[in-house]
Amino acid sequence: RKREIFKKNKIPIRGKSIAIYSTKGGVGKSTVAVNLAYSIKKIGFNTAVLDLDIHGPSVPRITGTQDYEPYSPDGKNISPAEKFGVKIMSIGYMAKGDTPVIWRGPMVMKAFRTLTFSTLWADTDVLVMDLPPGSGDVQLSLAQEADISGMVMITTPQELALEDLRRGISMFKKLSVPILGVIENMSYFTCDSCGKRHYIFGKGGGRDVAKSYGIDFIGEIPFDPDLMKMSDEGRIYVLEKDGEVSESF
Amino acid sequence: RKREIFKKNKIPIRGKSIAIYSTKGGVGKSTVAVNLAYSIKKIGFNTAVLDLDIHGPSVPRITGTQDYEPYSPDGKNISPAEKFGVKIMSIGYMAKGDTPVIWRGPMVMKAFRTLTFSTLWADTDVLVMDLPPGSGDVQLSLAQEADISGMVMITTPQELALEDLRRGISMFKKLSVPILGVIENMSYFTCDSCGKRHYIFGKGGGRDVAKSYGIDFIGEIPFDPDLMKMSDEGRIYVLEKDGEVSESF
Ligand SMILES: Nc1ncnc2c1ncn2[C@@H]1O[C@H](COP(=O)(O)OP(=O)(O)O)[C@@H](O)[C@H]1O
Numbered sequence: 488r489k490r491e492i493f494k495k496n497k498i499p500i501r502g503k504s505i506a507i508y509s510t511k512g513g514v515g516k517s518t519v520a521v522n523l524a525y526s527i528k529k530i531g532f533n534t535a536v537l538d539l540d541i542h543g544p545s546v547p548r549i550t551g552t553q554d555y556e557p558y559s560p561d562g563k564n565i566s567p568a569e570k571f572g573v574k575i576m577s578i579g580y581m582a583k584g585d586t587p588v589i590w591r592g593p594m595v596m597k598a599f600r601t602l603t604f605s606t607l608w609a610d611t612d613v614l615v616m617d618l619p620p621g622s623g624d625v626q627l628s629l630a631q632e633a634d635i636s637g638m639v640m641i642t643t644p645q646e647l648a649l650e651d652l653r654r655g656i657s658m659f660k661k662l663s664v665p666i667l668g669v670i671e672n673m674s675y676f677t678c679d680s681c682g683k684r685h686y687i688f689g690k691g692g693g694r695d696v697a698k699s700y701g702i703d704f705i706g707e708i709p710f711d712p713d714l715m716k717m718s719d720e721g722r723i724y725v726l727e728k729d730g731e732v733s734e735s736f
Numbered sequence: 737r738k739r740e741i742f743k744k745n746k747i748p749i750r751g752k753s754i755a756i757y758s759t760k761g762g763v764g765k766s767t768v769a770v771n772l773a774y775s776i777k778k779i780g781f782n783t784a785v786l787d788l789d790i791h792g793p794s795v796p797r798i799t800g801t802q803d804y805e806p807y808s809p810d811g812k813n814i815s816p817a818e819k820f821g822v823k824i825m826s827i828g829y830m831a832k833g834d835t836p837v838i839w840r841g842p843m844v845m846k847a848f849r850t851l852t853f854s855t856l857w858a859d860t861d862v863l864v865m866d867l868p869p870g871s872g873d874v875q876l877s878l879a880q881e882a883d884i885s886g887m888v889m890i891t892t893p894q895e896l897a898l899e900d901l902r903r904g905i906s907m908f909k910k911l912s913v914p915i916l917g918v919i920e921n922m923s924y925f926t927c928d929s930c931g932k933r934h935y936i937f938g939k940g941g942g943r944d945v946a947k948s949y950g951i952d953f954i955g956e957i958p959f960d961p962d963l964m965k966m967s968d969e970g971r972i973y974v975l976e977k978d979g980e981v982s983e984s985f
């Protein structure tokens with residue numbers, strides 16, 4: 488098989504691009520992407536978030552920017568939303584409320600290209616990209632067409648998620664995209680009435696898998712119901728609540 | 737726009753087919769699909785499970801049938817796995833271990849057709865289909881090409897999942913596929929040391945959305961860490977543990 492050589496296009500940003508990925512859905516990709524971007528902003532970098540979950544865009548709600556109406560200043564490029572200094576782009580701004588995005592592969596690829604290469608990211612130092620679950624059109628187009636700095640893999644500790652983590656790691660190794668590390672999310676839940684720590688999805692799985700593939704284990708993020716509540720309300724957790732979870736971001 | 741008339745093909749089963757769906761990943765579709773199928777088997781029907789999550793097949797692990805090697809008795813059809821009397825088919829039997837399934841739309845559609853129409857379901861009364869998250873090729877092909885009895889929508893109670901639930905409901909209404917009802921999963925977690933009930937993903941969201949669309953609310957399934965552990969080990973929860981959660985299945 489002739490190895491297809493794809494021309495990787497540069498994303499119009501000043502600095503680095505990091506894709507937050509997991510083959511499995513519901514492990515916290517969007518939540519981690521948004522809170523990571525604001526944590527990076529807090530230490531002084533210009534950051535932006537790109538929501539590439541075409542069928543299930545959650546970043547508008549998590550950042551409280553659902554009402555943003557994207558516009559084009561020049562008929563070609565798109566102006567991103569902006570909240571507390573972080574630029575944001577998502578298909579969710581074009582398909583509001585309960586409008587489903589029912590697209591097959593070719594349409595999904597067009598949306599990927601427009602959102603990634605035609606958004607006016609300006610002097611963004613770090614672009615955090617929230618990928619959809621699975622290993623289909625968006626993931627392939629990203630690996631083949633975009634010149635990204637690397638992937639961060641998100642997992643929860645249970646074996647069912649680790650099975651998908653292994654699939655994701657071997658996919659991006661095959662596609663020769665650098666993997667920066669693994670983050671384990673929802674590692675444990677602490678009962679607020681008796682203080683017992685519950686490993687509701689098991690314990691230590693993310694660290695073991697990362698080690699077995701020779702990949703950095705970046706860290707654990709505990710389960711905090713406030714993170715879930717504030718995301719539902721469009722409030723940025725790492726900007727409002729200090730403590731163990733914000734530290735881990 | 738001419739309304740495309742698709743010829744819906746009959747799935748080669750004796751009885752009904754129910755698709756378990758959620759636009760959002762990680763809400764428990766695979767876990768509910770498997771335990772629902774075994775609950776239906778317990779009351780006397782021949783049941784089968786079809787895992788259509790092409791990129792992240794979890795049903796082989798949940799049922800402990802990862803080692804099954806599918807074969808074709810006639811060069812055209814495929815023999816399903818079988819465990820405790822339930823027939824099972826999944827792409828996971830063809831892509832074992834950490835092998836990622838990196839396919840674009842057209843390949844995904846071929847896999848959907850083969851798994852659905854060429855599996856030897858024999859005298860299956862109820863086929864439970866586990867769908868992937870999102871609203872792309874598999875969901876469209878299922879709605880356009882297969883004559884299914886209806887969809888059951890799975891959600892967790894938080895707004896972020898409810899947003900995707902609304903998208904999913906409006907999608908299948910548009911595609912004129914009957915929606916049988918909504919199940920809310922991971923509704924609450926009970927601390928085993930002090931008995932406090934924690935609504936870790938919020939409360940009552942699934943019932944409200946179902947009501948607002950005029951759809952039946954089928955019920956709530958609490959969060960039980962044993963369900964997570966047993967799924968990881970390939971043990972069927974509703975066959976081994978009695979109690980509130982098995983009752984709700
Ligand atoms: N560490 C955490 N603690 C509590 N809730 C979390 C945590 N991480 C994610 N969540 C919640 O879990 C749900 C799934 O997260 P989400 O970011 O939507 O996952 P994904 O993008 O992988 O589908 C959301 O409701 C989110 O608020």
Ligand SMILES: Nc1ncnc2c1ncn2[C@@H]1O[C@H](COP(=O)(O)OP(=O)(O)O)[C@@H](O)[C@H]1O
Binds near residue numbers: 513758766958965967
């Ligand atoms: N009611 C529940 N209680 C405890 N764990 C659950 C429950 N439902 C699902 N899980 C666990 O949550 C994770 C996600 O469920 P899964 O069935 O894989 O979701 P999906 O198919 O929607 O991605 C799995 O590890 C599963 O074992």
Ligand SMILES: [Zn+2]
Binds near residue numbers: 679928
């Ligand atoms: Zn307690």
